[in-house]
Amino acid sequence: MYIPSHLEVTELDQQVELIREYPLGTMFSYNGGKSRLLDYFKSGKEDDAIDSEMCATHVPFCYVAGNSGTGPGKLIAHLARRNQHVELLEQSPNCLVVFQSVDSYVSPEYYPLKKKTHKFVPTWDFGCVHVYGRARIIRDDPAWLLEMLNAITDQEEEKRPDEANRWKVSEAEPSYLERMMKEVVGIEIEISSMQCKMKFQQDQPPVNVNGVLDGYSKELDAAKAQELSKFTRKHYPRDL
Template sequence: MSYPPRAFRETREDVLLEAVAKIGLASLVVVRDGVPEAVSLPMIATHDEEALVLEGHVALANPLWRLAENGTVALAIFQGPHAYVHPGWYPTKREHGKVVPTWNYVVVQAQGRLSVTRDPDWLSAHLTRLTQGKEAGQAEPWSMDDAPADFIAGLQRGIVGLILHVTRLVGVWKIAQHHPEPNRRGVIAGLAASDVPGDRAMAAVMGQAERNRAG
């Protein structure tokens, strides 16, 4: 991420990892023969010998893992809530008109080097971590033990584990921090009244930031 304005930049690892866990799905970008390629996959953050890593997996038929065998550099992008901001939500529009539309968003990017594994124990532990994290809120959480062991083993043979050894983790929370409070409150109200789920999600992010600022 070459241009995160300082006002929007987020570098606190706990905040970034909380966002990674909540978003879950990453766009993993690699370069093959000079051409960038991306694959969407769920990834989870763990620590391997106290170093931060992101775990994921792809189908055995996906050629991307062959690149990772050679230790290719990769970029994982976690796109959080985002929303179009209507200028009419700013009270300052009525005062001087010096406002324009913009886009608010939350994004986390992790850079590092990829490695692969087909170790059955690693894959089993990875899939358990992945599903437990998302099943926790269910009334009857699904677990790996709910399916026949030979069925799960067969599926595991068809995937390859990916490990991104993170060397840089950075985020951008562009949520109108540079605007005066009345403008921020106006945007929150406008987004919260929207029928678009992403708008309401951004309103929640901004609302939490206001509470943090006040408290």
């Protein structure tokens, strides 16, 4: 990933924080032995088996820390048993998972200095984490699947404000849960490396950054504006 040095975040805790706040990752993998994708680019005709070469799946993950608590750790999730990505990962386990934070278009009109110089163009602010690793597909292991489902469910239910009404996997009717689990396989990604980019106005003077935050508060819904403000203030290198 292209990351200018002033936008790079190397601290593991900050990388993991984004993953846990925005756990819906896009998992990519590639099987170099296939040529369906190349054929598509050459002919413009989509083949039903195009995913047999390059595949992407959108799936919520749970991050599991390494044994030492400081290593890169693992990602766990589940996929539909019929998902063609399962077979591709068994053939070529190397993969990339991309997580992205809240994001927004930034208009030059937000910048107070624009009126003086007119030397500004639109941009887009966002944060992302790229996770590289090797996937292991876990089939027919109910104990592992149940542990994974509990971890992901608890991760998300704990974000709900009404603690008394947080759902637990144990509330599902046992035979129904058993049937559902037979339709999925587990996936465990041993992380080899992680990259993180936080692009939130770090190269702008404070007057312009405050203008952006003001623009967010006026034009976006309150929750999104608040989340963008949180990221911007956290990663801006000076006081605002």
